[in-house]
Amino acid sequence: MIARRRALLLGVGATLVTPDLLGGPAQAQGPLQMTLNGAWRQGGFAYGRTASRALIFVDGEALTTASINGLFVIGFDRDATGDVVIEARANGQSVRRTITVAPHAFPSTSINGLPPSTVDPTDPALLALIREQVALKTEGFASRVDSDDFKNGFVWPLETYRITSQWGSQRVLNGTPARPHYGVDMAAPTGTVIRAPADGKVSFSRSGMHFEGGMTLIDHGQGLITCYLHQSRLDVTAGQSVKRGDAIGRIGMTGRATGPHLCWRMKWRDRNMDPSLMVGARAPERLA
Missing domain, CATH: 2.60.40 (Immunoglobulin-like)
Known part of the structure; x- marks a missing residue:
């Protein structure tokens, strides 16, 4: 068995x-x-x-x-x-x-001025499009590459940036409480190169996502997947292998965004994780 x-x-x-x-x-x-x-x-x-x-x-x-x-x-x-x-x-x-x-204290942040269609969409055609895109994202997140590309840890995907929103913060959008923010927002000029923070295989890459804009997913092994949102340009395609430091896209403000930035996310088998905690970490080199 x-x-x-x-x-x-x-x-x-x-x-x-x-x-x-x-x-x-x-x-x-x-x-x-x-x-x-x-x-x-x-x-x-x-x-x-x-x-x-x-x-x-x-x-x-x-x-x-x-x-x-x-x-x-x-x-x-x-x-x-x-x-x-x-x-x-x-x-x-x-x-x-x-x-x-251990528990962690998460901050609360408010964002105003977002288009209502990106906060509480009601148009039937738009809702149908969102459902289609959810199905596409779900397929990308279901990737389970048999590798351990995560073993040497991660680096930041941008060389120069300013963190504008911490991971896990409770969001208030246009005055309405929303889901926690499962990303680290890194502000940088439009067109700034986004680089793979670790080796992996692209499981999803698509522009025009309603909430995410230009979006890329990379599987770093065993379903540990990093996400890159709001890109102005995508430089990789699904199925492509990448190495740490490879250019995967460019900063933008597509989707639900009020300025140019990268929303960097991470998941492991539907569990939302803080990707910044992986920076500099390394898997055990030997058994005790």
Whole structure:
């Protein structure tokens, strides 16, 4: 059963902990090990290293598979809190660790002067277009590239910028409370080059999105996806592989925007994450 579940996951896409044997003698290579590091807070992440191709469970649910190098990543949503049990299973063995996701105080920001159609659209034709675009984005976010391109961490996608909105802030749009802002807004002149912050594969690239304008998604492995919104020009296409530093687009103010900027976002399997927490982070280089 474990082998079958591992195969299904592959098709889709810190401290030593005492192992719990699932049955049978320990393998010749010794007890299964797992090392973790990361930012264990709301919107944060955990990097892990364990056995090659180990099946990774989060709170008892099989969510991903370690790379051939034994690396994996797990994201924590903005509203995540409390204890999280991370478990690796391989070769008839199991190793687990419980970590605590710390709460974080998020600010509140107000934006006025947005066109009503970008805040509370009512036109039936526009609503139909939005539904179509949601389906397209959903397909892009469903990417599960079998890689560990996230392992060396991330750099900022702009060389020069000014942060105008922090990640996770509670938004008030035209005086109406809205969803939290799941991006880091980085202001820069129109036409400024946007660069890939890490290696990956483009899973979506499209201009003319109603809310996002020019939008690109990059899968950095195992469904860890970064998003780039409001671009004036797109320089990559879906299916294209990129390296850290490659130009992927240009700053703009397309979609729901009041000025030229990049809205930089990150998701892991539908969990919204703060991409700035990944800057400078690196996956464990070895087991404990």
